[in-house]
Amino acid sequence: MAAHAAPVHVAVSTVIFALRPSPVDGRMTVWLPLVRRIRDPFVGMWALPGGPLEPDEDLAESAARTLAETTLLTPQYLEQLYAFGNTDRSPGERVVSIVYWALVRSDEADIAVESENVRWFEADSVPELAFDHSLIVEYALWRLRNKLEYSHIASAFLGDTFTLSELREVHEAVLQKPLDPANFRRQIEGSGQVVPTEQLRTGGRHRPARLYRYAATVETNGPLGRTEGAS
Known part of the structure; x- marks a missing residue:
């Protein structure tokens, strides 16, 4: 048996x-x-x-x-x-x-x-x-x-709106390397991934900064309960 x-x-x-x-x-x-x-x-x-x-x-x-x-x-x-x-x-x-x-x-x-x-x-x-x-x-x-390179996943660390400096800081932290601010802004704005809002980030030591959000494209993040294949 x-x-x-x-x-x-x-x-x-x-x-x-x-x-x-x-x-x-x-x-x-x-x-x-x-x-x-x-x-x-x-x-x-x-x-x-x-x-x-x-x-x-x-x-x-x-x-x-x-x-x-x-x-x-x-x-x-x-x-x-x-x-x-x-x-x-x-x-x-x-x-x-x-x-x-x-x-x-x-x-x-x-x-x-x-x-x-x-x-x-x-x-x-x-x-x-x-x-x-x-x-x-x-x-x-x-x-x-x-x-990070092809999705809206950075927003999970930032919320719905963010400055480009905040977005760059997320990329630097995840990728563990410094990124040139001017080049990063140019690449992000040119990619069409993010769009400016009418809101400004105020209250800091620097002048108010424009807030951005991810463009309304097909969402690639995984909200609670939704799953994605790991191929």
Whole structure:
């Protein structure tokens, strides 16, 4: 008689990106919260927020629930990233993880709970993570940097309206390189991706700056509950 196949468990994990200042030089960089595992396997190691999929939950509902339970975050941008299911990714059992990614503004990130077992890390310098979560973070960063070039994804860090300086700062933080302000303005305005509004950003040390918004084209962001393939 053939042996019964081991059961396959489904989990949902989430990579949460926010822009926060680097403690080294104050430049904005990409950060994410991690949770410390308190049980085997990999007890004591850092991992992405997540957990088993409950029988009565949709995938996006599971991702939103575990985020709220571990970090108190309720991001408006929540998109399915990829499914990770190598047979050796979880010792002793077969686990397929459906991974989401979420983007939050800096002011939203500031309300996230931090404790001994929940902490923010710079995304490019995370410690060794449990399971294959280091690979997942690396893949999510690649997707973020790639998608920045052709979508409205920067608005998830900024809101509906923004100055071109604010938009450039997002690109610099995600791409981790300085961009010439004049060239960036010329390229962005020439691309037709953004359009000026009648509003101005006031109240700062500099003169009022024109606010822009993304043009009304086909939306490529992933609002809460909507998913996109990770090809």
